[in-house]
Amino acid sequence: MSHSIKVVLFGASGMVGQGVLRECLLDPEVTSVLSIGRRASGKTDPKLRELVHEDFTDFSGIADQLAGWDACLFCLGVSSAGMDEADYRRVTFDYTMAAARVLAERSPNMRFLYITGAGTDGTEKGSSMWARVKGETENALQRLPFGRGAFMFRPAFIQPRHGEVSRTRWTRILYGVAGPLYPVWKTVFPRHVTTTEHLGRAMLRVAREGAGSPVLENADINAIAAA
Numbered sequence: 001m002s003h004s005i006k007v008v009l010f011g012a013s014g015m016v017g018q019g020v021l022r023e024c025l026l027d028p029e030v031t032s033v034l035s036i037g038r039r040a041s042g043k044t045d046p047k048l049r050e051l052v053h054e055d056f057t058d059f060s061g062i063a064d065q066l067a068g069w070d071a072c073l074f075c076l077g078v079s080s081a082g083m084d085e086a087d088y089r090r091v092t093f094d095y096t097m098a099a100a101r102v103l104a105e106r107s108p109n110m111r112f113l114y115i116t117g118a119g120t121d122g123t124e125k126g127s128s129m130w131a132r133v134k135g136e137t138e139n140a141l142q143r144l145p146f147g148r149g150a151f152m153f154r155p156a157f158i159q160p161r162h163g164e165v166s167r168t169r170w171t172r173i174l175y176g177v178a179g180p181l182y183p184v185w186k187t188v189f190p191r192h193v194t195t196t197e198h199l200g201r202a203m204l205r206v207a208r209e210g211a212g213s214p215v216l217e218n219a220d221i222n223a224i225a226a227a
Contacts, residue, residue, distance in 0.1 A: 003029055003208035003209065004029045004030075005031070005070040005204075005207055006030075006031055006032040006033075006069050007024060007030060007033055007069065007070065007073055007207060008033075008034045008036065008069045008071070008072045008073070008103070008107075009034070009072075009073045009075065010035075010036050010072070010073070010074045010075060010099060011037065011074065011075035011076030011115075012041040012043070012075070013037050013038075013040075013041055014075060014076070014077065015158070015160055015196065016075045016196060016199065017037075017075035017076070018041070018160075018196070019160065019196025019199060020073055020199065020200040020203055021035065021041060021043060021048075021200075022196075022200065023201055023203075023204060024073070024200070024204065025043070025045045027204055029204075029208065030204065032049070033045075033047055033048045034049050034051060034065070034069070035049070035050045036053055037050070037053070038052065038054060039052065040052060051065065056076075056094075057090075057094055057098050058098060059098055059099055063102050063105075063106055064106070066103050066106045067106040067107055068107060070107075070109075070110055070111070071111045071113060071207035071208075072107075072110060072113065073113050073203050073207065074096060074099065074100070074113065075115050076096070077091075077115060078092065080129060080133075085129050085133070088129065088130060088133055089133050089136075092134060093136055093137045093140070096137050097137070097141070100144055100150075101144065104144040104145055104146055108145060108146070108147050109148060110146060110148060111146065111148040111149055111206070111210065112146045113150075113203050113206060113207060114141055114150065114151070114152050116134045116137070116138055116152050116154050117130075117134060118156035118217065118218055119154075120138060120152070121134070121135040122135045122138060122139065122215075124136045124139065138152045142214055148210060149214060150214060151206050151214055151216060152214060152216065153216050154215065154221075155221055157194070158195065158196060160195070194221050194222050197225075198221060198222055198225035199221060201225040202222075202225040205224050205225070205227070211224065
C-alpha cells in the first residue's frame, strides 16, 4: 500500500535538516518537498522547491503556499550555548510556533514532526534553560489542532553520515573530535546515539504512518528507522 506524501521542511541548511532533506529526496513515496529557510540549501531536485523567507515570526505572507501539505518536518534549531533565555526562546519557541500555527490553519490534516532533544523538560520547571524552553515548545505544539497529530523527536548524539555539516563552529569542532568515536559510542551507548540517516528515515515513516506515542526518544527513533 502506497503512503505517498508531500512534505514541508524547515531547517534544511542545518546538519539535521541536510540529512532529513537527503532522505526526503531519496524516498520514492515523498512526491514533493517545500523547503523553507532564510537561505537556499543549494540542492536541486525535480521534487524540491525552495522558498527563502526572512521573517520567521510572521508567515502570513506565504500562508497560501502552506496549504494542502501532508506533513511538516521541523528541523530548525539553534544551540543554547552563549545565548540568554529571551534570545533562545525567540528562535526555539517563537519561530516554531509562528510556523506551526499557520500550518495548523492551512493544512489541518497534516502531521507535524518536531526535532527537540534528549533531556527536554516537559514539566517546563527544571533548572536547565534550554530543556524548559524545548518542553514549552513541545507542549504548545501538541495543543495545536493538527488532524493527524504532532510528534516530538528527541535524539541524543546524532552522527552525520553523508557529509552533513553544522553551521555552528563549536559544533563542527565537537563533531571533529567525537565523530571518529561513533562506533565506540554506538557499542557502549546504543540507546543514546543515532544518525542523520536514521533520523530522516524515522521522521518519514512517522509522517506517513504516525506513531504510538507523541514523544519519541532516541531508542524509539532508531527502532522506527530499522523497522
